[in-house]
Amino acid sequence: MNALRRHRALTRIWASDPGWRGWFTTVNHSDLGRMFMVVSLCFFAIGGVLAMLIRAQLATPRSAFMGPEIYSQVFTMHGTIMMFLFAIPLFEGFTVYMLPKLLGTRDLAFPRLTAYGFWCYAFGGSMLIFALLAGIAPDSGWFMYPPLSAKLNSPGINTDFWLIGITFVEISAISAAVEIVVSVLRYRAPGMALDRMPIYAWYALVVAVMILTGFPPLILGSILLELERAFGMPFFQVTEGGDSLLWQHLFWLFGHPEVYIIFLPAAGVISTILPILARTPLLGYGWIVASAISLAVLSFGLWVHHMFTTGIPHMGLAFFSAASTLVAVPTSVQIFAWIGTLWKGRPELHLPMLWILAFFATFVIGGLTGVMVAMVPFDWQVHDTQFIVAHLHYVLVGGFVFPMLAALYYWLPHVTGRRRFFKLGETAFWLIVLGFHVTFLAVHWVGLLGMRRRIHTYEGGQGWEIINLISSIGGFLTAIGFCLVVVDVVLNFLAGNRSPRDPWRAGTLEWAMPIPPPAYNFASLPWIRSRDPVTDDAILPVGIARGEGLLGDPSRQRRETLTVDIATGSPQSVVVFPANTALPIVMALVTGAFFLGLLVKAYWLVPIAAIGVAAFAARWAWSLGSRRDEGPLPAGGEISLPLASETAEPPGWWGTIFLLLANSVFFGSLMFGYAFLWTVAPNWPPPAYVQPGLVSPALALAGVIAGTLGIRGAERRVRAGQAIGLPIAMGTGGLLAILAALLMILFRVPDPARHAYDATVWVIAGYAFFHVLLAAVMMLYVSARDRAGYLSPNRCGEPRIVRLWTDYAAAVTLLGGGAICLPGLLT
Numbered sequence: 001m002n003a004l005r006r007h008r009a010l011t012r013i014w015a016s017d018p019g020w021r022g023w024f025t026t027v028n029h030s031d032l033g034r035m036f037m038v039v040s041l042c043f044f045a046i047g048g049v050l051a052m053l054i055r056a057q058l059a060t061p062r063s064a065f066m067g068p069e070i071y072s073q074v075f076t077m078h079g080t081i082m083m084f085l086f087a088i089p090l091f092e093g094f095t096v097y098m099l100p101k102l103l104g105t106r107d108l109a110f111p112r113l114t115a116y117g118f119w120c121y122a123f124g125g126s127m128l129i130f131a132l133l134a135g136i137a138p139d140s141g142w143f144m145y146p147p148l149s150a151k152l153n154s155p156g157i158n159t160d161f162w163l164i165g166i167t168f169v170e171i172s173a174i175s176a177a178v179e180i181v182v183s184v185l186r187y188r189a190p191g192m193a194l195d196r197m198p199i200y201a202w203y204a205l206v207v208a209v210m211i212l213t214g215f216p217p218l219i220l221g222s223i224l225l226e227l228e229r230a231f232g233m234p235f236f237q238v239t240e241g242g243d244s245l246l247w248q249h250l251f252w253l254f255g256h257p258e259v260y261i262i263f264l265p266a267a268g269v270i271s272t273i274l275p276i277l278a279r280t281p282l283l284g285y286g287w288i289v290a291s292a293i294s295l296a297v298l299s300f301g302l303w304v305h306h307m308f309t310t311g312i313p314h315m316g317l318a319f320f321s322a323a324s325t326l327v328a329v330p331t332s333v334q335i336f337a338w339i340g341t342l343w344k345g346r347p348e349l350h351l352p353m354l355w356i357l358a359f360f361a362t363f364v365i366g367g368l369t370g371v372m373v374a375m376v377p378f379d380w381q382v383h384d385t386q387f388i389v390a391h392l393h394y395v396l397v398g399g400f401v402f403p404m405l406a407a408l409y410y411w412l413p414h415v416t417g418r419r420r421f422f423k424l425g426e427t428a429f430w431l432i433v434l435g436f437h438v439t440f441l442a443v444h445w446v447g448l449l450g451m452r453r454r455i456h457t458y459e460g461g462q463g464w465e466i467i468n469l470i471s472s473i474g475g476f477l478t479a480i481g482f483c484l485v486v487v488d489v490v491l492n493f494l495a496g497n498r499s500p501r502d503p504w505r506a507g508t509l510e511w512a513m514p515i516p517p518p519a520y521n522f523a524s525l526p527w528i529r530s531r532d533p534v535t536d537d538a539i540l541p542v543g544i545a546r547g548e549g550l551l552g553d554p555s556r557q558r559r560e561t562l563t564v565d566i567a568t569g570s571p572q573s574v575v576v577f578p579a580n581t582a583l584p585i586v587m588a589l590v591t592g593a594f595f596l597g598l599l600v601k602a603y604w605l606v607p608i609a610a611i612g613v614a615a616f617a618a619r620w621a622w623s624l625g626s627r628r629d630e631g632p633l634p635a636g637g638e639i640s641l642p643l644a645s646e647t648a649e650p651p652g653w654w655g656t657i658f659l660l661l662a663n664s665v666f667f668g669s670l671m672f673g674y675a676f677l678w679t680v681a682p683n684w685p686p687p688a689y690v691q692p693g694l695v696s697p698a699l700a701l702a703g704v705i706a707g708t709l710g711i712r713g714a715e716r717r718v719r720a721g722q723a724i725g726l727p728i729a730m731g732t733g734g735l736l737a738i739l740a741a742l743l744m745i746l747f748r749v750p751d752p753a754r755h756a757y758d759a760t761v762w763v764i765a766g767y768a769f770f771h772v773l774l775a776a777v778m779m780l781y782v783s784a785r786d787r788a789g790y791l792s793p794n795r796c797g798e799p800r801i802v803r804l805w806t807d808y809a810a811a812v813t814l815l816g817g818g819a820i821c822l823p824g825l826l827t
Contacts, residue, residue: 015749024334025582032811034093034415043125046081047081050081057071058458061464061465064147071456074818078138078142092172093266100279105191105525106522109186113178118172120171124166127595134160139159140159145251147393149162150228151228160701163225163409174211176208190528200288202289206296221247235677239683240753243680253669256299261630264292266399267399278347279347289410295695305324308379335364354426366395373387382447385447388453397440399743404420415478416499428488433481435477438473442468446467449464450462451468513692526548526549550635562641571641614777624645638710663771670767674760676766687755689827690761692820692824700741705733706811708731708734713730
């Protein structure tokens with residue numbers, strides 16, 4: 001088969017549906033990545049318009065441009081859009097589009113999960129934009145602090161839009177993170193060992209793990225605050241044993257790592273582009289990987305530096321101040337490695353390099369002001385002033401937007417197949433950079449003069465007037481620059497010259513394919529023997545097109561790629577991907593109905609939507625697998641590999657591992673909240689503890705034993721080719737016993753609105769109840785799959801997945817049940 005026939009055959013297999021239908025049924029990572037990026041940039045434009053409204057309001061004292069109610073909605077939505085609807089989704093979209101191309105594979109691990117995450121993001125973001133247009137947008141700040149956001153002070157639906165909409169959007173973030181982690185670890189080109197991975201893949205892996213561990217505290221906080229607003233559970237009400245500082249802890253457990261979640265992808269972009277435009281290998285590859293990992297770890301120990309003025313004990317102030325300063329070390333390692341790369345090479349000042357140089361100047365200033373606010377006495381002076389606003393923008397715009405603009409111009413030929421002809425980008429560069437620095441250097445200045453943040457107006461005569469006017473003029477210059485970027489991209493897309501395949505003479509795999517990229521990425525999967533495979537083997541793209549790599553034969557007429565060993569990159573199995581389907585968008589719509597029911601208090605809709613989600617999830621899972629063993633398949637050359645579904649650790653097993661990581665962080669945050677209220681909150685101990693007696697603990701313990709032994713027995717029987725009815729019955733019975741024990745506990749707490757202790761008991765028991773019920777449903781599902789012929793001694797991965805969920809449900813029951821029952825037993 002020649003290259004052209006192979007291309008046509010693979011295109012028929014991998015292409016999205018034609019016409020408008022393809023937008024709603026595609027599961028192709030290139031399509032979904034472009035959709036993610038376009039939607040996130042639309043939200044960026046909306047956030048930018050809101051920023052200009054803010055600057056127009058603050059340009060003069062006693063401005064009547066906006067009243068305080070509208071201004072509160074505008075600045076809340078500006079922060080919410082930029083943090084939740086632009087920055088993280090742009091990383092997700094860029095990574096969804098680019099990561100398989102960098103890794104030398106054909107798609108991400110779970111294509112339908114990518115599509116589901118995108119539609120959850122689009123629908124959740126649309127809810128918030130609808131609230132803005134309807135004049136009922138959130139107005140308590142993008143950080144949503146209680147008691148300002150509590151029902152008493154924000155009685156309308158505004159705050160509920162934020163809590164429910166952001167939780168809906170975060171489904172997308174968790175989905176993308178699971179997708180990225182599994183893809184980096186298992187879905188790479190053959191021979192691509194960990195030390196041969198492109199540097200951006202390391203950054204994507206680190207950021208995805210940070211999302212899985214950083215976002216659950218925010219999701220928990222949003223759920224707790226919505227439960228308080230909807231049902232009166234007093235988690236943040238001091239008079240009933242709650243504490244509003246609990247929200248700050250949960251929010252900043254997410255909020256400070258998020259700064260690095262935003263910065264690290266941009267650092268990955270710089271580490272990828274800079275050595276190519278400097279014409280030299282990246283200096284300190286291993287040091288950069290180690291510093292990225294160190295930065296991720298340290299970022300989770302800094303959250304209290306946002307709370308220095310809340311009465312933290314002096315020992316805590318000293319610890320978190322030191323940790324906030326220490327984080328500059330791994331950041332500096334990366335910056336000096338980049339400077340060393342420039343020094344060693346011969347930099348070419350193309351437009352992407354200009355944006356990288358702008359990053360250096362801007363981000364270093366933001367980092368230095370970050371070290372300043374890490375000093376407790378200085379932080380006490382500038383906390384909640386415009387100085388903090390300026391610091392935040394220097395870090396996020398300089399540390400994320402500028403590098404992503406470099407990425408835009410670097411990879412634009414890859415996406416469009418065209419080179420730049422019009423040179424508006426250089427004019428836009430100078431307008432944006434100069435306008436930005438004029439704006440936020442002035443904001444630093446006015447903050448040092450005492451101007452508070454989040455105020456809608458100010459009196460004259462304080463020395464702020466001319467500074468704010470200069471800042472606003474700079475802001476509008478920046479906005480004009482961004483408009484020119486849009487015009488430049490559109491013009492070059494429509495009228496640019498045809499680009500050669502590798503316009504930058506790069507060595508990474510994304511330039512080893514035709515551009516724009518075909519739906520299948522690579523006609524065959526190349527063997528990788530170095531970090532710069534295209535540089536080391538100039539004819540590699542030709543060999544890929546000729547089918548000289550693995551899986552170059554499309555005769556099986558299905559979407560196939562490889563999984564590899566995590567460490568060495570040696571091929572392990574063949575994965576068959578699903579075809580185009582509308583299931584993700586339909587499931588996202590039903591998920592949206594669940595959140596909409598919560599928002600408008602139509603609680604009859606919530607269980608119906610939940611059942612619908614479960615039904616679609618079962619349909620989703622049922623379409624996987626096969627009723628027959630195919631055995632080892634020829635993968636190319638002399639290599640034969642089993643199907644991934646015929647291995648002990650199929651892709652779903654790996655996805656479950658990392659989903660349970662996020663789940664366990666959520667549960668750990670819940671237990672942290674319980675301990676915080678118990679030890680710090682006023683009005684404790686509660687009026688009464690749960691008195692569990694002996695029956696419910698004994699029933700739960702027996703259920704845990706029966707459930708965990710039952711699923712293990714079913715797994716052993718599947719491996720032996722025997723019927724699994726008896727162990728499944730035993731395991732399901734054990735889980736039902738746990739459910740009964742949890743219900744007995746809940747009946748002993750009739751009023752969760754009485755005290756924060758009672759509310760927390762309800763949430764812990766409800767969380768355990770949900771996971772035990774989920775494990776029971778999964779056991780019944782495995783039994784049905786066995787009867788339908790989907791399980792065999794080779795196809796034994798599904799019971800192993802259910803075992804993970806069962807063990808997790810058992811662990812949650814023991815830990816949560818112990819936390820609930822022990823106080824009552826001891827008293």
